[in-house]
Amino acid sequence: MMVAIVEYGAGNIRSLTNAIERIGEDYVVTSDPSLISTASHIVLPGVGQAASVICGIEERNLTNLIRSLSSPVLGICIGMQVLCSYSEEGDTGLLDVLDNRVVKLRSPGLKIPHMGWNRITGLRGPLFESIPEGEWFYFVHSYAPEISLDTVATTDYGGKFSSALNRRNFYGVQFHPEKSGQAGERFLKNFFNIDDRDGYSE
Template sequence: MNTVIIKYNAGNIQSVLFALERIGVQATVTDDLEAIRSADKIIFPGVGEASTAMNYLKERKLDQLIREARQPLLGICLGMQLLCAHSEENDTSCLGIFDVPVKKFVSEELKIPQMGWNRIHTKENPLFKKVPADAWCYFVHSYYAVLNPHTIATTNYATEFSSALHRDNFYGVQFHPEKSADAGEQVLKNFLEL
């Protein structure tokens, strides 16, 4: 199976690579359009800032390629947010695969960003096969996708938000499966088996 991780100027690619290696998968990190097009599975991770990331994707025509993907694609953290319609982070137009806004957390009591472990409450979905319905996962984020018809997992922090999304061949998780112990490893395995 040919798995690619989209290379763009957003961090955290190394830890995704290591997580895949732990489950016996050698992935290729690339921004080559043909290599991505011919992959069986595409992973779109990211830690960083929305507008800079979108500019990089557009410069390399990766934005169009992602929109046209027909194979299973998994957006992680910023990757998931960029699959949405618009982010409040620097008023950024995103890829629009999920017609959903991404908003900034507002809280007097809680630290922003959310950093650390929190529960995900999952719906029935192949991405969550063998994952406990209220598994603990690891988050680092200041922005979130609002609840919508594509929400397949929710988490509460300052408000209830979408911790996972699914539409057609597109999946997104706000948490970091590569840092989420057994539950995260199972999510990655499930994605690779789709």
């Protein structure tokens, strides 16, 4: 198995590579289409602004490649958001793989960005095997996808948002599993245990 972490200028990914190393999986950080298309699993990582990340993807000619991937794909934080259809952040069109709008958190009386530990609930699907309802994960974000039919976990921060999405082989999480301790490592193991023959929702 080889994991491709897609490099598109989305910030520091050291905590992610450290987590994958602890799990014991082989990985490559790359923007090479041939390496991405032949990887067993693909991760879209990072932090940043939607428009700049989309620009980085387009500059590397990865837009159509990402949309056409058939191996399991995991977007983390901004990596999940760019898989959606639209973001209020900069009025930005996204990759439109997941039919979700990304909206600014509206949490009166709560600090934005949402930063720190919070619970995930309503868990569905193979990503959450052996992860209990209400488990704590680490978040850092000001925008999040709305709830839709693709939602497989939610989080409440002055209102509920999608903390995990799944459509076919595309998965996304708003939290950072690589910064979420043992629960995060369990989550990453679950993703790496998904192959292109199972685990997909329609």
